[in-house]
Amino acid sequence: MNPQIIAFDADDTLWHNEPYFDEAQAKFCELFADYASSQEILLLILNHQVKNLPLYGFGIKAFVLSMIESALELTNNEISGNGIEKIIKIGKELLQKPVELLPEVETVLGKLKGKYKLVVATKGDLKDQHRKLHDSNIGHYFHHIEVMSDKKDIDYQKMLHRLDCQPESFLMIGNSLKSDILPVLNLGGHAIHVPYHTTWEYEKIDFEVVHPNFNSVSHINQILDLI
Template identity: 60%
Template sequence: MLNNKIPNLKVIAFDADDTLFVNEPYFQETEEKFCGLMRDYLSHQDISQELFRIEIDNLKIYGYGIKAYILSMIEAAMKISNNTISVEVIEKIIEYGKELLDKPIELLDGVEETLQTLHGKYKLVVATKGDLLDQRRKLHNSGLGKYFHHIEVMSDKQEQDYADLLKRLEIKPEEFFMIGNSLKSDVLPVLALGGYAVHIPFHTTWAHEKIDHKVEHKNFAAFEKITDILPLLGT
């Protein structure tokens, strides 16, 4: 378990959604509205399961983000209704998606304090999944963009995706430190490459990002809040 200052560290990377600012609760709120919209066809649980199945099937085509989610909701509505859904319902789904895109940016506690403290001491980057335009918009509107040297919106977060990022940053794995709320996406691939990773849990996690085992590794630590990383980084 990581508990000492990391030697030779050059880059600290942060996930964006539910690490820097709130995201998943907005998707859950939208899913509730979608299930309500389709309640005449199936139970809430069945609608939710069908939407999730379609989302996962579509990841390889659309990737992550709100626009992909809108398309998956429309496809789910068509399948659930056996292609009898009205244009008005499709318009309502698109409206839900636009509402998601217009959600206010809510920074998580301690984020700006942490970035202010680390800025200038390390090269800070964002390494996140999602839609490029939307993620850049959120970073700009949050006021956090000024702290980051580089913003990487990744199509996925597998080992190879991180290896490509390290190559672009011209650093070795042992010079890289990743912080995020997902063990599956933010921690395990980085540890596998030989980098360092910290898990900062968020109170709710998308089912696709959950794992069913504990993580034990000399380069890994888990903290309750983001400011807890500062002593580890010698600040």
């Protein structure tokens, strides 16, 4: 492995993210506990999220819209304005969550900066992702910030073209096998999986990844031994 560019996913790779969504969904389930079980409500939200991805994309605002649609379905379109306001409040709280870096992230970035071009390659709401990067105080480590509408093969192809980088000279590091690893391997790039303790259902896959350009580590500082 001799990468020219090393890209990092942001949410749950550089900083904590999914637990905040879990907390928000728990609040939503509490609001509508009289209508369905938590398991049924969580499945309903997920179904709306997946259905809405082509229209809304990823991120907190899309999540809030899917929660509102779920509430309309749960209440047979009889939810009050006050109920909608409570859902919006959950979303606003999410948008104001503090950015907490994962352990050793800044140490790793400090050791890599200057040796490689470092990139943030993430998906989600553009404004929110830039807000989190600003609040994290690690933006100065990165040569380029890419907030992608999705993370499929074509999205990585477009990014690599903009970066003037061949796939074999590109290394992607992230917590999602589905979004951070598989598309890069499909293009002939390198990828390192750094698992996070919880994963959004949409990002889960049901098979083992085996590829000569693939590695998995238990902690982000272990990537230094592989590069």
